[in-house]
Amino acid sequence: MKANEVQESQDWMLARCGMFTASRAADLMARTKSGPSASRANLLALLAVERLTGQPVETYRNSAMDRGIELEAEARDAYSFTTGRAVEEAGFVLCSELPNTGCSPDGLVGDGLVEIKCPASMQKHLEALRTGAHAVEYRWQLQHQMLVVGAPWVDAVSYDPRFPDRLQLAITRVERDEAAIAELRAAIKAADLEVEKIVDELRRMPEAA
Template sequence: MAEMIQGSSQWLEARCGRFTASRGHEAFAFRKDGKPYAARENYIMEVVAERLTGYATQHFVSSAMMDGQEREPQAADAYAFLFGADLTQVGFVEHPQIPMSGASPDRLVGEDGLLEIKCPTIKTHLDTLLCGEIPEEYLAQMRWQMACTGRQWCDFASWHPSVPAHLRLWVKRLHRDDAQIAKDEAAVVAFLAEVDARVAKLLGTDQAEAA
C-alpha cells in the first residue's frame, strides 16, 4: 500500500494509466444485449490517453463536489466515534495479481474493514436514507477496494451535517463476495487488454510487426 495523500501529485501519478476502483461502475457497464455503454468506451480512451501522455485525465470538480471533499473528515470522525473504530488513511493500493490496476479506499477500518465515504447533496443523502440501500453505482468500487486490499468488508457511509443529528450519518456494510470479485477481476483483465491493444495500435506496433 502506497503511503501518499489522496489528491496529491504523487497520488495522481500512481493512478495514471491504470484501472481504478472509482471507475468500476463505468468499466463494467454493459447492456442486456452484451454491448458496452458509452461510459465504458469513454473510460477506455481516458486510460489510453493517460498511457500515451503520462498525464492524468482532468475532471471537472463542481462546488458541490468540493464541499463534499471538505466534509469527508467530519464523516470519518463521526463514524470513528459512533463505532469506536480505528481508522487509517491510505494512498493508492495496487491489486496483488493484476498489474495496472488498484484502488484508493477512503479509510482502512481496523484489520478487516474499509470505509467508503460519500458527502452528497442533502437531497441525495435523504434519498439514500429513504431507500435504505447502498447506491448501485458504488458497489463495484467497494468490491474492487476489497479485491485490492484483501479486506473482508466495506462500510458505505453517507454524511450530511445539516439534518437532525440522528440522520447525519447513514452506514451500511457490504461483505466480501469472492465469487463476484472473481467476475470483476476477469472484467478488469479484459478491460486492460482492450487498453493495451489500442495503445499498441496507436504506437504502430502492429505495422512494425507486419513489416
C-alpha cells in the first residue's frame, strides 16, 4: 500500500489516471435487468482514453461537489473531535493485489477508514441521521476502499453544519463484506482485461494514409 499526492492536486489526478477508483466503483457494478448498465461501458471507455493519452479525462463537477470539497477538512475535524480518534489524511493509495486499482480515502483511522459526504441537500443529511442512507448509497465505494487498503471497517460520515450542533454529524460504521469484495475483485479483473484489449486494439490500428 502506498499513499501519495494531495487529493484534488494535479499529481493526484495523474496518479489515478486510468485506474479503477472507489468513486468509480458504483459505475462498474451498476446492473440492469438485462445485464451491465451503460455506466460500465462509459467507464471502460474513459479508462481506455486515459491509458492511451496518459492524461485524466475532465469530468463534470457541480456546485454540490465543490461544497463537499470545501467542507471536507471541517467535517474531518468534527469527526475527530466527536469520536476522539485521530485521522490521518491520505492521498492516492495503490492496491497491492490488483493492477490499475486504487482509492483516495478521506482519512485513515487506526486500522479503519473514514469517508466523508457533505450533501447540499439537507433532506439527504436528515436521512443519513435517521437511517444511515449514505452508507447504503455509497456501498460500492466503501467496499472498494476496504479492498484496496485492507481495512476491516469504514465510518461513513454525513456532515452538515446548517443543522444544530449535535445533529451535524451522522456516523454509520460499515463493516467489510467479503462477499461484496469478492464480487468487486472479480469485476475489476474482468473489466481491466477489457480496457487493456481496447487499448491494444487502438495501438495496433494502422496509421491513416
